[in-house]
Amino acid sequence: xxxxxxxxxxxxxxxxxxxxxxxxxxxxxxxxxxxxxxxxxxxxxxxxxxxxxxxxxxxxxxxxxxxxxxxxxxxxxxxxxxxxxxxxxxxxxxxxxxxxxxxxxxxxxxxxxxxxxxxxxxxxxxxxxxxxxxxxxxxxxxxxxxxxxxxxxxxxxxxxxxxxxxxxxxxxxxxxxxxxxxxxxxxxxxxxxxxxxxxxxxxxxxxxxxxxxxxxxxxxxxxxxxxxxxxxxxxxxxxxxxxxxxxxxxxxxxxxxxxxxxxxxxxxxxxxxxxxxxxxxxxxxxxxxxxxxxxxxxxxxxxxxxxxxxxxxxxxxxxxxxxxxxxxxxxxxxxxxxxxxxxxxxxxxxxxxxxxxxxxxxxxxxxxxxxxxxxxxxxxxxxxxxxxxxxxxxxxxxxxxxxxxxxxxxxxxxxxxxxxxxxxxxxxxxxxxxxxxxxxxxxxxxxxxxxxxxxxxxxxxxxxxxxxxxxxxxxxxxxxxxxxxxxxxxxxxxxxxxxxxxx
Amino acid sequence: xxxxxxxxxxxxxxxxxxxxxxxxxxxxxxxxxxxxxxxxxxxxxxxxxxxxxxxxxxxxxxxxxxxxxxxxxxxxxxxxxxxxxxxxxxxxxxxxxxxxxxxxxxxxxxxxxxxxxxxxxxxxxxxxxxxxxxxxxxxxxxxxxxxxxxxxxxxxxxxxxxxxxxxxxxxxxxxxxxxxxxxxxxxxxxxxxxxxxxxxxxxxxxxxxxxxxxxxxxxxxxxxxxxxxxxxxxxxxxxxxxxxxxxxxxxxxxxxxxxxxxxxxxxxxxxxxxxxxxxxxxxxxxxxxxxxxxxxxxxxxxxxxxxxxxxxxxxxxxxxxxxxxxxxxxxxxxxxxxxxxxxxxxxxxxxxxxxxxxxxxxxxxxxxxxxxxxxxxxxxxxxxxxxxxxxxxxxxxxxxxxxxxxxxxxxxxxxxxxxxxxxxxxxxxxxxxxxxxxxxxxxxxxxxxxxx
Numbered sequence: 001x002x003x004x005x006x007x008x009x010x011x012x013x014x015x016x017x018x019x020x021x022x023x024x025x026x027x028x029x030x031x032x033x034x035x036x037x038x039x040x041x042x043x044x045x046x047x048x049x050x051x052x053x054x055x056x057x058x059x060x061x062x063x064x065x066x067x068x069x070x071x072x073x074x075x076x077x078x079x080x081x082x083x084x085x086x087x088x089x090x091x092x093x094x095x096x097x098x099x100x101x102x103x104x105x106x107x108x109x110x111x112x113x114x115x116x117x118x119x120x121x122x123x124x125x126x127x128x129x130x131x132x133x134x135x136x137x138x139x140x141x142x143x144x145x146x147x148x149x150x151x152x153x154x155x156x157x158x159x160x161x162x163x164x165x166x167x168x169x170x171x172x173x174x175x176x177x178x179x180x181x182x183x184x185x186x187x188x189x190x191x192x193x194x195x196x197x198x199x200x201x202x203x204x205x206x207x208x209x210x211x212x213x214x215x216x217x218x219x220x221x222x223x224x225x226x227x228x229x230x231x232x233x234x235x236x237x238x239x240x241x242x243x244x245x246x247x248x249x250x251x252x253x254x255x256x257x258x259x260x261x262x263x264x265x266x267x268x269x270x271x272x273x274x275x276x277x278x279x280x281x282x283x284x285x286x287x288x289x290x291x292x293x294x295x296x297x298x299x300x301x302x303x304x305x306x307x308x309x310x311x312x313x314x315x316x317x318x319x320x321x322x323x324x325x326x327x328x329x330x331x332x333x334x335x336x337x338x339x340x341x342x343x344x345x346x347x348x349x350x351x352x353x354x355x356x357x358x359x360x361x362x363x364x365x366x367x368x369x370x371x372x373x374x375x376x377x378x379x380x381x382x383x384x385x386x387x388x389x390x391x392x393x394x395x396x397x398x399x400x401x402x403x404x405x406x407x408x409x410x411x412x413x414x415x416x417x418x419x420x421x422x423x424x425x426x427x428x429x430x431x432x433x434x435x436x437x438x439x440x441x442x443x444x445x446x447x448x449x450x451x452x453x454x455x456x457x458x459x460x461x462x463x464x465x466x467x468x469x470x471x472x473x474x475x476x477x478x479x480x481x482x483x484x485x486x487x488x489x490x491x492x493x494x495x496x497x498x499x500x501x502x503x
Numbered sequence: 504x505x506x507x508x509x510x511x512x513x514x515x516x517x518x519x520x521x522x523x524x525x526x527x528x529x530x531x532x533x534x535x536x537x538x539x540x541x542x543x544x545x546x547x548x549x550x551x552x553x554x555x556x557x558x559x560x561x562x563x564x565x566x567x568x569x570x571x572x573x574x575x576x577x578x579x580x581x582x583x584x585x586x587x588x589x590x591x592x593x594x595x596x597x598x599x600x601x602x603x604x605x606x607x608x609x610x611x612x613x614x615x616x617x618x619x620x621x622x623x624x625x626x627x628x629x630x631x632x633x634x635x636x637x638x639x640x641x642x643x644x645x646x647x648x649x650x651x652x653x654x655x656x657x658x659x660x661x662x663x664x665x666x667x668x669x670x671x672x673x674x675x676x677x678x679x680x681x682x683x684x685x686x687x688x689x690x691x692x693x694x695x696x697x698x699x700x701x702x703x704x705x706x707x708x709x710x711x712x713x714x715x716x717x718x719x720x721x722x723x724x725x726x727x728x729x730x731x732x733x734x735x736x737x738x739x740x741x742x743x744x745x746x747x748x749x750x751x752x753x754x755x756x757x758x759x760x761x762x763x764x765x766x767x768x769x770x771x772x773x774x775x776x777x778x779x780x781x782x783x784x785x786x787x788x789x790x791x792x793x794x795x796x797x798x799x800x801x802x803x804x805x806x807x808x809x810x811x812x813x814x815x816x817x818x819x820x821x822x823x824x825x826x827x828x829x830x831x832x833x834x835x836x837x838x839x840x841x842x843x844x845x846x847x848x849x850x851x852x853x854x855x856x857x858x859x860x861x862x863x864x865x866x867x868x869x870x871x872x873x874x875x876x877x878x879x880x881x882x883x884x885x886x887x888x889x890x891x892x893x894x895x896x897x898x899x900x901x902x903x904x905x906x907x908x909x910x911x912x913x914x915x916x917x918x919x920x921x922x923x924x925x926x927x928x929x930x931x932x933x934x935x936x937x938x939x940x941x942x943x944x945x946x947x948x949x950x951x952x953x954x955x
C-alpha cells in the first residue's frame with residue numbers, strides 16, 4: 001500500500017508539473033499580452049519597461065524569441081482589425097514551434113522562475129531607490145549599456161528616500177571618456193545641459209531632446225545585417241538611460257520618446273537608409289510643429305478669450321506657455337497687469353518677470369509667502385503644467401498646489417494651460433510617490449557674508465529637501481486649456497483615450 | 504567623433520636655450536620621462552585614442568627610439584612634421600593640418616604637466632556650446648634657486664591680464680601687458696553686459712584649448728593669425744562683444760594692432776558672421792533656448808548669453824598641479840613635482856645601486872644607472888645610464904642621461920645635461936652644465952652656466 005501511495009504521489013507531482021508548465025505557458029502568454037496592451041498605454045517610465053521585458057525573456061536561452069515580441073507590438077498597434085483570439089492562436093503556435101526547437105537543442109526545457117510573475121504593473125525603478133535589489137538591477141543594466149552610474153548624494157529625508165538625489169557638482173561626465181564614444185556627443189551635451197539646469201522647463205527639454213535625436217539620426221548608419229527599425233531603437237536606449245541619469249525624464253520627454261520609437265519601428269524594412277532618415281527627421285519636425293508650436297498658438301487663442309480688460313492675472317514661476325499667452329494677449333491690446341509669484345531656490349519668476357517686462361506688460365513681483373496677501377487683488381490665476389495625470393491631477397512646479405489652494409479659498413478662478421502631449425497615463429494623488437529631488441546644496445544661501453547651512457551634512461539630524469514637483473487636485477482647478485479646447489480637469493482620461501485610438 | 508586632440512610639439516623652448524640647444528624641448532627628460540609624454544598621458548587617461556602630434560623631424564626620430572614613448576603610449580599618434588627653422592606659430596600649424604580636422608579640436612602644448620580633471624574644461628565647452636574653452640591655473644612662485652642666476656632675480660615677465668565674469672567661468676577680457684600702451688581699457692559694452700568683472704594677473708595659461716571646428720576653418724581663411732595664444736585667443740575674446748554688423752572699421756580697441764594685419768582683420772570681420780557662428784540658425788536649438796527658463800545673468804533685460812553666439816570660457820584651477828615647462832625654473836620645479844603624479848617606483852629596477860648609498864625617498868633613479876658606495880642622493884633625479892662614483896653628494900639636482908660623475912663630487916641645486924662628465928672632486932652649486940660638457944677635476948663652479 002505504501003508503494004501505491006508513493007506511486008500516486010509521484011503521479012500527482014508529475015501532473016502538477018505538467019499543469020505548472022501549461023499554466024506558466026498560459027500566464028506567460030497572458031502576461032505577454034498584458035504587457036503588449038500595457039505597452040501602448042505604458043507608464044511614465046517607458047525606458048524602464050522595455051529593458052526589463054527583454055531581460056526576463058533573455059533568461060530563455062534562445063535568441064529567437066526576443067526580437068519577435070518587440071516587433072510584434074507595432075504590428076499589433078497597426079492592425080487592430082485582427083481579433084485577439086487570432087493573435088493568441090498565432091502566438092501559441094509560434095511558441096510551440098519555438099519550444100519544440102528548443103527541446104531539440106537542449107535536453108530539458110528550462111523553466112525560468114521569474115516568468116511566473118503576478119500580472120501587475122511594475123513600479124518604475126526611479127521610485128524604488130531604497131530597494132537594493134532594484135538598484136542592483138539598474139547597475140547591471142547600466143553596465144550592460146556602458147553608462148556610468150551616478151551616485152546619490154547627501155542625506156535624504158526619510159519620506160523621500162525612495163527617490164534619487166544627485167549633486168550638481170558631480171556631473172556624470174566625470175566618469176565618461178572625453179571624446180565620448182559610447183554616447184553620441186549631442187546626447188552628452190544635452191545631459192550636461194539638463195543636469196546643470198541650462199535647459200529647464202518641460203517644453204524646452206522636449207525640444208532639446210528632439211533636436212539631439214535629430215543629430216543622432218543624422219549621424220546614424222545601419223550596421224550590416226541589421227534593420228534600421230530595430231537597431232536604431234536599440235541605439236537610443238542607452239542614450240535614454242544616460243539622460244535619465246543626468247536628470248529624471250519628464251512626462252513630455254517620455255511621450256516624445258514613445259512617439260519617436262513608434263515612428264522608427266514603423267519604418268518598413270525595404271525603405272532605404274537615406275529615405276528612412278529623411279522621413280524620421282521630418283516626423284520629428286512635424287511633431288514639434290504640431291504639438292508644441294501650433295499647440296501654443298491654439299492655446300493662446302483660446303486663453304485670450306478668457307482674458308478681459310482690467311484683469312489682474314497671477315502667474316507662478318516661469319512657464320513658457322503662460323508667458324507666450326500673456327505676450328500674445330498683450331499684442332492684442334488687452335489691458336491687464338500681471339503678478340508674478342516666485343519661490344526659492346529656483347527663483348524662476350525672475351526670468352518670467354524679465355520676459356514680460358521686456359514686452360511692456362506691467363508686472364508685480366512677490367514671493368510665494370505673500371500670495372495670500374496679494375490674492376484679493378487677483379482676478380484670475382494662470383498656471384503652467386509639467387504633466388497632466390490620468391486622474392485629473394496637475395503635476396507642476398512645487399508651490400503650484402499652494403497657489404491653487406489659496407486661490408480656491410479666495411474664489412479666484414484657476415486656469416491651467418497645458419499641451420496635450422504632456423498628458424500622461426500615470427495616476428497620482430500625492431506628491432510623495434513620484435517626484436524629483438534636486439541638489440540639496442541649492443538651498444544654501446549666503447546672506448551678509450554668512451552661510452548658515454554650509455556644513456549641513458555634519459549635523460546628523462538635519463536634512464535638506466529640495467523638491468521639484470507637486471501635484472494639484474482637480475477640485476482646485478477650474479479649467480484646463482489645451483490645444484483640443486477648454487476642458488474640465490476630469491476630462492483628461494477622455495483625451496487620453498481619444499489620443500490612443502488615434503495612434 | 505566629438506573631439507580631436509592635437510599636441511603642439513614643435514616649439515623650440517626659446518626661454519631655456521641652455522637645455523634645448525641640444526635636446527629638443529619635447530624630449531627633455533622630466534622625472535626620466537620625455538616632456539611630451541605627460542600631456543600624451545593625460546589625453547590617454549581621459550580616453551583619447553588618437554592624437555595628432557605636430558612636431559619636427561628630429562623629435563619624430565627621437566620619439567621612435569625612446570622606450571617610454573614606444574611602450575607607455577598606447578594611443579595612435581599621427582605625427583605631422585613641420586620645418587624646424589620656419590617661423591610657424593601654433594595657429595599656423597593648426598592651419599597646416601586643417602584637412603585632418605573633422606570635428607572640434609583640443610589643442611595641448613607639449614610642455615604642459617597637469618593632473619587637472621579635463622572634463623571640467625570640456626564640460627564648459629559642451630554645456631554652453633562655447634567657441635573656446637581654456638584652462639588656467641593660479642600660479643605659485645617657484646621657490647627653488649635657478650642655476651645660473653645670481654641671486655633670486657624675479658624676471659620682469661610681462662603680465663597677462665585676464666578678465667572673468669562673476670561666476671569665474673566666462674572670459675571677458677584678455678590682454679598682455681605688452682599690448683596695452685596707455686593702460687587697460689575696457690569697452691563700455693562689456694561693462695554694461697557684465698558689470699562685475701574680476702581681473703586677474705597671476706594666472707598661468709596652460710595652453711590647453713578646446714576650439715570649435717569653425718575656428719580652424721576661420722584660421723584657414725585668415726592667414727595673418729599665427730599664434731593661438733598670442734593672437735587667436737585675444738581675438739576670439741574680443742569678438743564675443745563685437746557688433747555682428749558688417750562694419751569695416753575696427754572698434755575702439757585699446758590693443759596695439761599691426762598695420763599690416765589691420766586689413767586682414769577687416770576682411771575677416773566681414774566674413775566672420777558666417778564662419779565663426781555656424782549654428783546660429785539652428786531653429787530647434789533657438790526654440791529650446793527660448794523656451795528654457797534659464798539665464799546666465801540677471802539684472803538686465805537681455806536673454807541668456809546676451810544673445811551672443813560666440814562665447815569663450817575658462818576653467819581656473821586653484822589646487823592641483825598645472826605646470827608649463829617653458830623656463831629653466833619651471834623645468835626644475837616640474838622635475839620635483841611630476842613624479843608625484845605617478846606611482847612608478849622611484850628606483851628603476853635595472854639600476855644598480857650599492858647598499859652603502861644614502862638615497863632619499865624623493866629621488867628618482869633611471870634605468871641602468873650605477874651608483875657606487877658612500878654616495879648621497881637627495882631630492883634629485885638621475886637619468887638613464889648615469890654613473891655615479893663613490894663619495895658623491897648630489898642634492899636637489901637634475902642629472903640627465905648618460906652622465907658620469909667622478910668620485911668625491913658635490914653637486915647642489917644644479918642641472919647636468921646629457922652625456923656630461925663631472926671630473927673628480929668637483930664642487931658645483933647652482934650650475935647648469937650643458938650637453939657633453941666636461942667639468943675639470945677639483946673645479947669649483949658656483950651659479951654658472953657651463954655651456955658651449
